[in-house]
Amino acid sequence: MAERVAYITRVQSFSACHRLHSPDLSDEENKKVFGKCNNPNGHGHNYKVEVTVRGKIDAETGMVMNLTDLKRYIEDVIMTPLDHKNLDKDVPYFAKVVSTTENLAVYIWDHMVKELPEGLLYEVKIHETDKNIVVYRGE
Ligand SMILES: Nc1nc2c(c(=O)[nH]1)N=C([C@H](O)[C@H](O)COP(=O)(O)OP(=O)(O)OP(=O)(O)O)CN2
Numbered sequence: 001m002a003e004r005v006a007y008i009t010r011v012q013s014f015s016a017c018h019r020l021h022s023p024d025l026s027d028e029e030n031k032k033v034f035g036k037c038n039n040p041n042g043h044g045h046n047y048k049v050e051v052t053v054r055g056k057i058d059a060e061t062g063m064v065m066n067l068t069d070l071k072r073y074i075e076d077v078i079m080t081p082l083d084h085k086n087l088d089k090d091v092p093y094f095a096k097v098v099s100t101t102e103n104l105a106v107y108i109w110d111h112m113v114k115e116l117p118e119g120l121l122y123e124v125k126i127h128e129t130d131k132n133i134v135v136y137r138g139e
Pocket residue numbers: 020037043099100101102128129130131132
């Protein structure tokens with residue numbers, strides 16, 4: 001049978017708070033750029049992350065990869081470090097990196113790509129709110 005390629009996705013939600021604030025900008029500039037999201041005491045989100053892997057459907061198993069394994073990687077990369085956390089204060093990566101959803105997607109990609117078999121990770125999509133969605137594909 002000809003080789004077939006499929007995309008499989010696992011969805012995971014987590015809750016976290018953050019403040020958009022750049023150490024490279026003055027307080028005034030931060031207020032101007034980030035507006036209400038620069039509130040000193042932060043604000044929270046119920047993030048929804050979609051992790052998609054792309055690969056050949058294995059002839060013997062019928063799977064690109066076992067979704068149960070993907071679930072375990074997501075637990076280690078997303079849930080343990082990020083769920084119910086203050087992103088800026090609890091996650092060392094964001095001490096100097098602004099916790100935008102773009103940078104959060106890069107964080108998740110960079111950690112997920114180390115766990116997964118080479119070449120499988122295709123996309124990290126984050127719904128910060130129902131209306132704000134970021135896609136990162138490792139570029
Ligand atoms: N490019 C980006 N822009 C913004 C980001 C981001 O991560 N990347 N993040 C924010 C804030 O974190 C903010 O929390 C967004 O919330 P809000 O504007 O309230 O969200 P909605 O637009 O979905 O809410 P409305 O109901 O439309 O008010 C801002 N910008």
